[in-house]
Amino acid sequence: MASQKSESAMSPKITGELLRLLRQTMRNCKYFSEPIHAYIVPSGDAHQSEYIAPCDCRREYICGFNGSAGTAIITEQHAAMWTDGRYFLQASQQMDSNWTLMKMGLKETPSQEDWLISVLPENSKVGVDPWIIAADQWKNMSKALTSAGHSLVAVPDNLIDAVWTDRPERPSTQLRTLGLEYTGISWQDKITKLRAKMTERKISWFVATALDEIAWLFNLRGADINYNPVFFAYAIVGMNSIRLFVDLKRLSDPVVRDHLQLDSPSLPELSIQTFPYESVYTELQAICAALGPRDKVWICDKASCALTQAIPKVHRSPIPYTPLCLAKAVKNVTEIKGMKMAHIKDAVALCELFAWLEKEIPQGNVTEISAADKAEELRSQQADFVGLSFPTISSVGPNGAIIHYRPLPETNRTLTVNEVYLIDSGAQYIDGTTDVTRTMHFGTPSAFEKECFTYVLKGHIAVSAAIFPNGTKGHLLDSFARAALWESGLDYLHGTGHGVGCFLNVHEGPCGISYKTFADEPLEPGMIVSDEPGYYEDGSFGIRIENVVLVVPAKPKYNYRNRGSLTFEPLTLVPIQVKMMNTELLTQKEKDWVNEYHRRCREVVGAELERQGRMEALQWLIRETQPIM
């Protein structure tokens, strides 16, 4: 799964009055000592989250466009919004004529900096909320504006919030504690390991700002953001101090208090001091004021400008990936066991779904939306189900070619025996997170559909079965997924895989498989990524085959320089439709891989289907996992 949001309301938002109000606040010295000539509204929240809560959808509020990526800039005269090719159509439908759509990636489209420089009067002030803009983005924007005689200024109060009368509350959902049976390691031990890393690098303090890192560190989960079991918080960890910044109401729950040992810490250095969410800035300032000349503070270079700049430059040690991000990516045995269990339950639900679709589609009563709903219903019957891990992509025929499609009433198509069906879906279970894509035909696929499906399958297998040395970065495997498509002149315009959290975000760093990322960290045993090549024939069909796979040691014949080798073990165990394959295009090795994969699906998921007494789905599984010749 590769994005977050898609079309929801297709009539443009009327923004004239809103923009008038916003421009008033830009001139109002209550917010900044001088008038602001331009105001930047980025996409994200203060934690640079990929998915955001309704109260943080400020760019959507001001311009109407609700895609996952886009930056709005408002000047006295103009209002412009930059987004990428996935969203050109959607943005043009959702924004009224007060807005200029800036199509990123087109030659003629100016960058935000260039555009600002071209429209601003001399010596202008450009304002931005320093909590929403990441430190590295601030740096680049500030440099460009300064060199043109303008300046980028931090406006402490968010000006969108100032005009947003019915802005939703920041969510503060109940916290869920996770015991050792799910996490494998206590938060106390995670703190100790973090401190060991800090000692190794002579770091005095670490500031955690990413919500999934904080949830992982404390073995807590929330539901503040849809699909992501996280909660709004910051944490600052020193060698003898742990400070957690969170809505304090959430800590009245005795289970949470006990889990965090708030009332009776076992050791003084493992005692957690709690503070209101909003006080992180002043606390960090106070910590920094007391630093010795050689003290260093770790903060991610993607953290907010506000929090980054609270640390004086001499003490600041920015890092591309925090030690929590790296530790979280390598799953321990308990987490791996949980992820495997979650994937078995998920496979049970999908086998049931596909058996049901096979029966229902010929009646003509199944739509993209009802199929997605059925998938959710079946998943929700499984133990420890919490919710979906992202909005289900359920797409038929031409809709399948829209990579970031999400069915809406106005686009909803009926599933038939004549078109290819693509479903990319996943769930959060307490023991793990799933993300799987299958592409099926419930009638007779065309030769071209089969040919393309088979190239995609070859790419999927090439990655899944690859053996590679320890220390290899995921981006070096990306071309394996494309070789068969390239050979026929085909390709797909997205990466091949992303890291997957364990009952956490379905997208996580620092590893992945993509031609775009060179800043990824080497793959290590215990890391979990997706393997999802695809092919999209515009206006006709879409194909994607996605498994979640675990990095495991491999034992090839030789062991060059004792480096050791790695490979992948599929965690997803859902049959890949043989009917869609042109088996003549497969090598014997590839056929062997398919047969062995289906044997495992049948063995592992078959046993669970039997245990759960879901006999129709079991029959479907047995039929769909017959070996190919």
Place this chain on the structure above:
Amino acid sequence: MASQKSESAMSPKITGELLRLLRQTMRNCKYFSEPIHAYIVPSGDAHQSEYIAPCDCRREYICGFNGSAGTAIITEQHAAMWTDGRYFLQASQQMDSNWTLMKMGLKETPSQEDWLISVLPENSKVGVDPWIIAADQWKNMSKALTSAGHSLVAVPDNLIDAVWTDRPERPSTQLRTLGLEYTGISWQDKITKLRAKMTERKISWFVATALDEIAWLFNLRGADINYNPVFFAYAIVGMNSIRLFVDLKRLSDPVVRDHLQLDSPSLPELSIQTFPYESVYTELQAICAALGPRDKVWICDKASCALTQAIPKVHRSPIPYTPLCLAKAVKNVTEIKGMKMAHIKDAVALCELFAWLEKEIPQGNVTEISAADKAEELRSQQADFVGLSFPTISSVGPNGAIIHYRPLPETNRTLTVNEVYLIDSGAQYIDGTTDVTRTMHFGTPSAFEKECFTYVLKGHIAVSAAIFPNGTKGHLLDSFARAALWESGLDYLHGTGHGVGCFLNVHEGPCGISYKTFADEPLEPGMIVSDEPGYYEDGSFGIRIENVVLVVPAKPKYNYRNRGSLTFEPLTLVPIQVKMMNTELLTQKEKDWVNEYHRRCREVVGAELERQGRMEALQWLIRETQPIM
């Protein structure tokens, strides 16, 4: 071919007196207004050449180590030299006890900056010749030293030269003019195209500092540096001005004067003004003094600090690859024809060599050195031969596992029917540059040798036969070369390919095939790179299979988004020894590739061998190109 220099003298150079003299100059206010506390001696010349002339071997002169990469730093108390893993042994043998060897890549080895900061007294001056250090290196070093309270200072006179009594003269070899029959495009047209790029990017001046770019621009060649047909020069090009800085004596040759139209320029804007080599700095300063406020000057970010800083920062526009570098990389039809011809002649020489070796080796009279000499002798009989393109790597058995080996009297081994022989060699012809590696056995290779050779061959074919979309960067193909080795737990620790010049440097940017480079430019039809995977079994044998290949359009079945596809055409046409292959490990597709490659070798090189009447070599070629089943 992947490096330049290797062992030559294995007893250490005695440097006590030299260092005493150098330290005297460091304290001498004749050279810098204050005493210098440390002096940095980088590897390169003022043009950041990979291969350098004897007069520029300053690091070798001061410490004795003559490898291709290494930086020496001398303080009042210490002398240290940093080099990488290829050269640890050689450097330790060539340097006396005045020197500390700093082994780069080992955890415990400090960086040059950290070491300087640890040994220098407070507020020290660190000197360097600003012509020898590249602008980007200066920037990093200066930043690190400044933050620790020291300063990096540019010492105008080179302090090594000040103590180097018998320093060789800077070479000033005769210039060779190349006509349209070799270049396909006049220097005048190259200037016009350069100016078009400058206009497109609103650039007023371009400063050329790389020797191969200047040679290419003016369709001139020299012999100032071994193996590289270049000459010492700078060029500065404006919209109405061309300034060439070169030893003016070289321009007395009427052929050169005529070629450059020095006495009767066709158009005023194509009139070349000539200046002494040394006056580039003052001329560039004069040009910059006359710039308008918006004028921009292009210079490569790898150019010398001295020349870069001659351009005021507001006017400076540094670029990773110059327009000449990019234009030079895409060979035109005339150059491609020349490269093909050069490779046919080169193949003739190698077929003769291998036929000769096969006869002579059993007599026990052939050594690594005599085989290399024979290869040079045979190449020199071919038309338009100029010289070798790099020192021949001729290595038997365990020497083959030393990737950067070059045979020396003290390491020279005799070729036998019991060991694997690896020869990596190439030549400069007026019509093109070659670089080819073949690995052969003249007796019966072991099963393991054959197995490894076959994996390397599979990797070579996977790259050579790859089809990939227009716009693909070479680094995305690197893993194709390794997949078969990885599958068996093997690998090689070098890149897979480099750009190759046309009667120019055997290594050139901006394209290549390596896991290390992400700054490479996309592959384009007309670009020429090497394809050279290998396997090295320490203490036993080395294997490498290298062809030079041309990027050509491919016509696969489909054409996704009209992007077009590319593939490679081998220019090297020398048989790959079938005896070394375990054909059971090859797929049918791979066997087809080998047979088709050998068919072309026989057809194209066979015809030339026949024309030249070299019948023994022809018999060898015919036998070695029998199809495999």
